[in-house]
Amino acid sequence: MTVEIGHFALVLALIVALVQTVAPLIGARRNDAALMAAGNPLAMTQFFLVAVSFGALCAAYMASDFSVRNVWENSHTLKPMLYKFTGVWGNHEGSMLLWVLILAIFGASVPAFGRHLPSRLKANVIAVQGSISVAFLTFIIFTSNPFLRLNPAPFEGRDLNPILQDVGLAIHPPLLYLGYVGFSITFAFAVAALIEGRVDSAWARWVRPWALAAWLFLTLGISMGSYWAYYELGWGGWWFWDPVENASLMPWLSGTALLHSAIVVEKRNALKVWTILLAIITFSLSLLGTFLVRSGVLTSVHTFATDPARGMFILMILMVFIGGSLTLFAARANAVTGGGLFAPVSREGALVFNNLFLSAACATVFVGTLYPLFHEALTGAKISVGPPFFNLTVLPLCLPLLLAIPFGPFLTWKRADLAGVAQRLMWVAGLALVAAIASAAMFDFRAALSAVAIGLGVWLMAGAIAELLYRARFEWSAPADGLRRLFNLPRAQWGAMLGHLGVGVMVLGIAGHGWRTEVIEEISIGETVKVAAYELRLERVEQEQGPNYVQDVAVFSAARNGVQVEELRPAKRIYPARQMPTTEAGIETRLFSQLYVSVGEVRDGGRTIVARLYHKPFITLIWIGTLIMALGGAVSLADRRLRIGVPKAARARGSVEGAAA
Amino acid sequence: MMARLAAILLAVAALFAAPALAVMPDERLADPAMEERARVISKDLRCMVCQNQSIDDSDAPLAKDLRVIVRERLMAGDSNREVIDFVVARYGEFVLLRPRMNLNTVALWASPLVLVLGGIALIAIRRRRAESLATIATGLTPEEEAQLAEVLRQTQPKS
Numbered sequence: 001m002t003v004e005i006g007h008f009a010l011v012l013a014l015i016v017a018l019v020q021t022v023a024p025l026i027g028a029r030r031n032d033a034a035l036m037a038a039g040n041p042l043a044m045t046q047f048f049l050v051a052v053s054f055g056a057l058c059a060a061y062m063a064s065d066f067s068v069r070n071v072w073e074n075s076h077t078l079k080p081m082l083y084k085f086t087g088v089w090g091n092h093e094g095s096m097l098l099w100v101l102i103l104a105i106f107g108a109s110v111p112a113f114g115r116h117l118p119s120r121l122k123a124n125v126i127a128v129q130g131s132i133s134v135a136f137l138t139f140i141i142f143t144s145n146p147f148l149r150l151n152p153a154p155f156e157g158r159d160l161n162p163i164l165q166d167v168g169l170a171i172h173p174p175l176l177y178l179g180y181v182g183f184s185i186t187f188a189f190a191v192a193a194l195i196e197g198r199v200d201s202a203w204a205r206w207v208r209p210w211a212l213a214a215w216l217f218l219t220l221g222i223s224m225g226s227y228w229a230y231y232e233l234g235w236g237g238w239w240f241w242d243p244v245e246n247a248s249l250m251p252w253l254s255g256t257a258l259l260h261s262a263i264v265v266e267k268r269n270a271l272k273v274w275t276i277l278l279a280i281i282t283f284s285l286s287l288l289g290t291f292l293v294r295s296g297v298l299t300s301v302h303t304f305a306t307d308p309a310r311g312m313f314i315l316m317i318l319m320v321f322i323g324g325s326l327t328l329f330a331a332r333a334n335a336v337t338g339g340g341l342f343a344p345v346s347r348e349g350a351l352v353f354n355n356l357f358l359s360a361a362c363a364t365v366f367v368g369t370l371y372p373l374f375h376e377a378l379t380g381a382k383i384s385v386g387p388p389f390f391n392l393t394v395l396p397l398c399l400p401l402l403l404a405i406p407f408g409p410f411l412t413w414k415r416a417d418l419a420g421v422a423q424r425l426m427w428v429a430g431l432a433l434v435a436a437i438a439s440a441a442m443f444d445f446r447a448a449l450s451a452v453a454i455g456l457g458v459w460l461m462a463g464a465i466a467e468l469l470y471r472a473r474f475e476w477s478a479p480a481d482g483l484r485r486l487f488n489l490p491r492a493q494w495g496a497m498l499g500h501l502g503v504g505v506m507v508l509g510i511a512g513h514g515w516r517t518e519v520i521e522e523i524s525i526g527e528t529v530k531v532a533a534y535e536l537r538l539e540r541v542e543q544e545q546g547p548n549y550v551q552d553v554a555v556f557s558a559a560r561n562g563v564q565v566e567e568l569r570p571a572k573r574i575y576p577a578r579q580m581p582t583t584e585a586g587i588e589t590r591l592f593s594q595l596y597v598s599v600g601e602v603r604d605g606g607r608t609i610v611a612r613l614y615h616k617p618f619i620t621l622i623w624i625g626t627l628i629m630a631l632g633g634a635v636s637l638a639d640r641r642l643r644i645g646v647p648k649a650a651r652a653r654g655s656v657e658g659a660a661a
Numbered sequence: 662m663m664a665r666l667a668a669i670l671l672a673v674a675a676l677f678a679a680p681a682l683a684v685m686p687d688e689r690l691a692d693p694a695m696e697e698r699a700r701v702i703s704k705d706l707r708c709m710v711c712q713n714q715s716i717d718d719s720d721a722p723l724a725k726d727l728r729v730i731v732r733e734r735l736m737a738g739d740s741n742r743e744v745i746d747f748v749v750a751r752y753g754e755f756v757l758l759r760p761r762m763n764l765n766t767v768a769l770w771a772s773p774l775v776l777v778l779g780g781i782a783l784i785a786i787r788r789r790r791a792e793s794l795a796t797i798a799t800g801l802t803p804e805e806e807a808q809l810a811e812v813l814r815q816t817q818p819k820s
């Protein structure tokens with residue numbers, strides 16, 4: 001019964017979304033206040049219906065209702081409850097339903113948080129948001145319906161892919177979708193602005209919090225996905241340039257560019273056309289990502305099932321939304337007039353520089369990811385574009401960007417004094433140089449690039465801090481005054497500082513790669529292997545019975561200079577329901593570095609194993625850095641100026657602060 | 662030009678990779694220098710039956726076969742290039758994770774540079790247009806602008 005309610009709610013949601021697309025749009029055209037206002041309850045209702053539908057599917061999964069085809073295909077009675085729940089989106093149909101649920105959440109949050117939006121803009125935004133819901137609800141109901149029944153109901157389910165039976169599935173996809181789908185709001189704002197032909201700094205102030213929120217979730221989603229792959233896939237890498245990783249990196253890069261260009265629109269009323277285009281491109285790339293994952297045109301670990309019909313459907317959605325919005329852009333962009341002029345060396349100039357390189361990096365990932373498809377279509381021959389290509393092209397594009405970051409916030413609007421800024425950054429550069437040389441001397445001179453990366457990381461971190469200290473005017477006043485000013489700085493400034501600091505921390509983590517130690521060895525019980533400064537001894541191999549798997553656990557004791565540290569327990573698992581093996585890495589974190597052991601083969605009846613053992617210096621800084629970046633986004637979001645529905649007095653004060661910044 | 666740039670970047674990238682041991686203990690070559698070459702080659706070869714892995718990362722039997730072939734060719738005295746040619750002759754260009762530069766991939770390899778230069782050109786054009794629009798807006802010719810600047814300079818109080 002619940003399943004039918006869910007199914008019915010989904011169909012109702014489609015009908016509501018249709019009305020939500022049409023009514024406010026007509027209202028905005030005819031200046032009909034009642035029709036425009038109808039968008040609010042419609043968006044709320046649509047959210048409620050999709051939530052009911054999603055809840056019904058969750059209930060079916062938790063109850064292991066195998067009369068539902070989707071549950072039978074992806075669940076099992078022995079599966080722990082957490083994975084029964086997360087398994088809801090561990091498959092194509094369920095993950096699309098989650099996608100639409102998050103879309104509806106964002107759609108409902110426009111009326112919920114946007115009370116002070118001009119009614120015409122709000123009506124158009126809600127209508128655009130509704131049209132995206134229409135497309136994806138239609139897709140689910142006609143090609144990927146999770147509520148289809150099976151008769152007779154099978155006795156036992158086919159279980160979830162074992163690789164997905166991990167807390168990672170509870171965290172990574174929801175965060176990633178919050179990011180992907182969050183950019184639908186900035187897209188809706190961009191299209192609404194084109195429909196009205198009006199973009200001003202108020203528009204940018206309304207768009208920025210949504211862009212920040214989406215960006216922050218996307219950052220977390222990618223980061224958590226990376227850590228999941230790192231410990232679950234078992235070969236110790238954290239970024240593989242897999243097509244689907246690239247599909248999430250592209251909207252992240254253009255979303256980051258959008259975040260920065262929106263500042264110029266807000267503060268200087270310039271770069272308006274470009275910002276609109278970026279908002280369109282960012283969501284288009286999110287849609288493209290969904291298409292790449294769901295259609296299976298590119299093989300990847302993320303592809304659940306390949307079905308050409310679904311691929312064609314999403315391709316059509318893609319063409320309608322991307323083609324439609326770009327056509328609208330071409331027709332209406334001229335109506336948006338340009339704003340203030342600025343010298344090449346200025347804050348605006350720095351943000352243009354940021355946008356240039358972020359866009360170039362994004363476009364390079366795009367070309368590299370899709371090139372095999374075009375190549376095959378044009379020449380008939382298959383080629384691969386793999387990690388070596390992206391490392392050789394994208395990393396050099398990031399370098400000028402990273403070098404320039406500390407300069408940006410120091411530059412003044414309109415026209416800036418580069419020599420003066422360089423002078424203020426002298427000590428930062430000195431610090432970076434010392435750090436690079438010291439790290440090379442401490443570790444290994446041969447890994448020269450790692451030492452350079454350490455210098456770069458310190459340059460970014462110290463540069464971010466230097467800017468904040470300069471804003472608090474520590475140089476010219478008593479420390480107490482400086483400290484007071486430091487804490488009174490706008491939150492947006494703290495956010496920017498944390499964002500840039502996080503990039504620096506992440507670069508430090510990447511730098512550690514050059515100093516990693518890798519040992520691949522056949523080890524018998526009682527033998528000791530030396531990995532960097534650690535001695536790992538294989539104590540025993542235990543057989544364990546899990547709830548729905550059996551595993552061989554290799555128990556290693558680890559010692560550094562004779563002092564024992566924690567045990568490592570890497571395992572090799574077999575899930576009988578699917579007869580699939582997985583590797584569970586044994587990881588021991590020492591400050592920012594990790595010991596990482598993964599078991600390849602178990603031989604001689606469990607007396608000998610083949611293992612890969614790594615020491616990875618600074619590796620956790622990669623994820624800590626991204627968390628700091630996301631924290632920066634959250635702090636920035638908490639800025640009074642961006643808080644939606646700011647009282648008038650505070651808004652006036654905010655704009656004074658903004659002018660001073 | 663691009664090929665040379667790629668070669669330089671490759672040399673830089675090689676600095677990143679610390680020396681390491683073989684992929685599986687029993688496949689390892691006795692000579693560490695030779696083994697290191699095998700590792701470098703393996704990282705650029707795709708495991709044909711895997712989703713998106715190099716043969717260096719993969720546990721698949723086919724990847725193991727390829728790793729052994731690479732090492733056999735190296736022991737037979739092949740250069741790195743000859744080893745790769747040998748593998749490509751058997752499996753086709755699809756096996757290369759770093760596509761070779763030719764007429765069909767020139768657009769791929771040139772894209773980053775073209776994108777940056779194109780972006781700079783676009784910014785420059787838009788700037789000039791914006792500036793000329795600004796001149797129209799104030800309605801002053803460059804001579805008049807200079808005159809105005811002169812007047813402003815003279816009327817400014819000396820500090």
